Amino acid sequence: MIYFDNAATSFPKPPEVAAAVAAGLAAPASPGRSGHAASLNASRTIHQARKALSKLLGFRDNGRLVFTANITWALNMAMDGLRLQAGDHVLSTCLEHNSVARPLARLAAEGGVEWETVPLDRQGLIDPAEFRRRLKPSTRLAVAIHASNVTGALVDIRRVKEAVGEIPLLIDTAQTAGAMDLGDLGQWADLVALTGHKGLMGPTGTGGLWVRPGLELRPLAVGGTGSRSESLEQPDFLPDALEAGTANTHGLAGLAAGVEFVLRTGAEVIREHELALTSAFIEGLREVPHIAVLGPPERERRVATTSLVVEGWSSSDLAAALEREYGIMTRAGLHCAPLAHRALGSFPGGATRFSFGFFNVMEEVETAVRALTELARRKN
Ligand SMILES: Cc1ncc(COP(=O)(O)O)c(C=O)c1O
Incomplete structure (x- = not known):
């Protein structure tokens, strides 16, 4: 998992x-x-x-x-x-x-x-x-x-x-x-x-x-x-x-x-680790076609939560495939924040959210990038 x-x-x-x-x-x-x-x-x-x-x-x-x-x-x-x-x-x-x-x-x-x-x-x-x-x-x-x-x-x-x-x-x-x-x-x-x-x-x-x-x-x-x-x-x-x-x-x-x-x-040690994972995730997906990552890429402007939309996939089907095929747990939909999704243009379908924590490791991020690359290719 x-x-x-x-x-x-x-x-x-x-x-x-x-x-x-x-x-x-x-x-x-x-x-x-x-x-x-x-x-x-x-x-x-x-x-x-x-x-x-x-x-x-x-x-x-x-x-x-x-x-x-x-x-x-x-x-x-x-x-x-x-x-x-x-x-x-x-x-x-x-x-x-x-x-x-x-x-x-x-x-x-x-x-x-x-x-x-x-x-x-x-x-x-x-x-x-x-x-x-x-x-x-x-x-x-x-x-x-x-x-x-x-x-x-x-x-x-x-x-x-x-x-x-x-x-x-x-x-x-x-x-x-x-x-x-x-x-x-x-x-x-x-x-x-x-x-x-x-x-x-x-x-x-x-x-x-x-x-x-x-x-x-x-x-x-x-x-x-x-x-x-x-x-x-x-x-x-x-x-x-x-x-x-x-x-x-x-x-x-x-x-x-x-x-x-x-x-x-140390909260800043926690932040550094979580942002290293987030940056690697965003960077890893940058060249992958059909994936739109919501939110700012710059580290100083963000925390370790990011959501994305993959063409051809509903946010919930994508989350289900990630869990079923790769054991990756994310959260799909509107994240109790419909106003935010309206502002971002991702309402009503929402997005699939990846939020990294202090106990996550880089290999897990690499698995997620690989999984998303494969899933995006499958529907496009
Ligand atoms: C920004 C924000 N505010 C409020 C909440 C509500 O948190 P809780 O369910 O712990 O009251 C959450 C969590 O889901 C959140 O992310």
Whole structure:
């Protein structure tokens, strides 16, 4: 089996991730609830995950990092929590995943919010200056995917923040957290959403949202927090305000181990390896007729995800042939990103996505290039 679906979820995980989850399962896990040793230990595990993530992503105050079930929940929490009103204007890129697009479409349809997307420029990239050009007095929020989960193209989020100024910017780091050095992101960002099971190497069911000081979000859910239990109102301090219900202690134990693996290895070392594979893949296909690779070839403009269309093949038939005949696992279709495929001209058929991970090796890429060359020839 050759696993090229790391943009969906990373595989394999470092062995210490499974070990941490198993160790967590072997003890009671009720963090912040009881005073006994096991409960205190569970709290420490969660604190460890907050600390490791804050170190990796440069967050100033790890108490403002709240854990969620995934990035979808974190993004919803941010967009819903800002209490946008009818007439408010929201800007996003045209590359957003449905975890941003569907909540915004609903806010537009049901809440009268005006949602505008920034299109691709002539090079097929997002020009941050377009955010500034589209600002209105009513703009209340900007949202930017950090890297497209279809093409791997990076968006210059620092310049987007400069373009929108005081307007809060919500950043979707699903394809970048753990996969590259995010620099001083935590020093200037307003809202950073992350998912634990991709580049951060953790289990599914983990994610988070970092909220900068001064921004207040209405919780999506309220309930038990183990704090201020005498009150029927949700605590107003973070992380408790946005963490109703018992946390996924086992998953977070695994996430802490995954993030510590990234810290030890170095996000830039991971990026270098993944980009070497991606460049070899793109280069290997450059001369192969009937294959169109979506997204920028330049390393500095991308992460290790790329999609392609092969003449004569539907994206799903191609993915099925790759798996059946070569044991190569990819992802076909629209990748939960119909807006991106519309912008790229690959809607509705979609594309076949290859996403490389830290544990992939060059021979696997060579096999994929050979397989695609043969399959393209077969139908042309
Ligand atoms: C860019 C992007 N945003 C959001 C998501 C949603 O991630 P999750 O399913 O972990 O919430 C994904 C993953 O599929 C993604 O690639």
